[in-house]
Amino acid sequence: xxxxxxxxxxxxxxxxxxxxxxxxxxxxxxxxxxxxxxxxxxxxxxxxxxxxxxxxxxxxxxxxxxxxxxxxxxxxxxxxxxxxxxxxxxxxxxxxxxxxxxxxxxxxxxxxxxxxxxxxxxxxxxxxxxxxxxxxxxxxxxxxxxxxxxxx
Amino acid sequence: xxxxxxxxxxxxxxxxxxxxxxxxxxxxxxxxxxxxxxxxxxxxxxxxxxxxxxxxxxxxxxxxxxxxxxxxxxxxxxxxxxxxxxxxxxxxxxxxxxxxxxxxxxxxxx
Numbered sequence: 679x680x681x682x683x684x685x686x687x688x689x690x691x692x693x694x695x696x697x698x699x700x701x702x703x704x705x706x707x708x709x710x711x712x713x714x715x716x717x718x719x720x721x722x723x724x725x726x727x728x729x730x731x732x733x734x735x736x737x738x739x740x741x742x743x744x745x746x747x748x749x750x751x752x753x754x755x756x757x758x759x760x761x762x763x764x765x766x767x768x769x770x771x772x773x774x775x776x777x778x779x780x781x782x783x784x785x786x787x788x789x790x791x792x793x794x795x796x797x798x799x800x801x802x803x804x805x806x807x808x809x810x811x812x813x814x815x816x817x818x819x820x821x822x823x824x825x826x827x828x829x830x
Numbered sequence: 831x832x833x834x835x836x837x838x839x840x841x842x843x844x845x846x847x848x849x850x851x852x853x854x855x856x857x858x859x860x861x862x863x864x865x866x867x868x869x870x871x872x873x874x875x876x877x878x879x880x881x882x883x884x885x886x887x888x889x890x891x892x893x894x895x896x897x898x899x900x901x902x903x904x905x906x907x908x909x910x911x912x913x914x915x916x917x918x919x920x921x922x923x924x925x926x927x928x929x930x931x932x933x934x935x936x937x938x939x940x
Binding site: 719747 | 870871
């Protein structure tokens with residue numbers, strides 16, 4: 679962080695916390711603006727220092743509210759919440775269809791303890807596979823803006 | 831064109847006076863509004879991001895007199911100024927309509 683003199687200066691604890699809280703924002707937005715945002719908060723806190731405790735409290739309440747709104751707005755802009763909602767709806771629908779099929783067409787052979795173990799194993803394997811696929815998709819998605827910026 | 835949001839209007843107005851960095855925009859908006867409006871950093875940079883995407887604002891090297899040249903400066907583009915002027919004309923029309931209805935009219939002296 680540099681001040682108006684252009685020399686590095688120690689950042690206030692509030693600005694450091696704010697900088698850390700910016701990790702709640704989508705990575706692309708954070709990479710683009712977090713340095714400037716943290717610096718602005720640092721400058722605002724310094725300017726407010728002479729205003730007294732009440733003014734400082736009001737400033738931090740305002741900054742916290744602004745950050746909360748920014749996190750929501752910026753994530754909405756990425757489209758991820760919509761994607762997550764559709765995925766959830768899809769998963770619920772698929773589970774419902776599968777449950778209906780199982781209820782209306784019971785297994786031809788009565789489920790034994792061995793079958794239940796097999797189904798648990800299949801379920802666990804499916805979950806692990808889903809986690810792996812989700813990790814790969816998320817990694818590629820979040821790495822995308824970095825790759826684009828490096829190409830520039 | 832739909833009405834501009836308050837944040838967009840304040841930021842465009844602040845940049846109409848010249849190139850500014852983020853904190854400069856914050857201070858200019860407070861000056862314009864006598865401290866009534868204090869935009870947070872998230873609002874300012876989120877709005878600047880959208881304005882840059884729509885081509886109304888662009889990043890600049892900053893004025894030659896910039897004290898801290900490492901700050902990122904922003905300025906209005908031609909289309910940004912046109913949008914601001916259109917909004918001001920729209921607001922003038924609204925004020926004229928309100929005045930005609932004797933709303934917010936200055937009390938006559940005498």
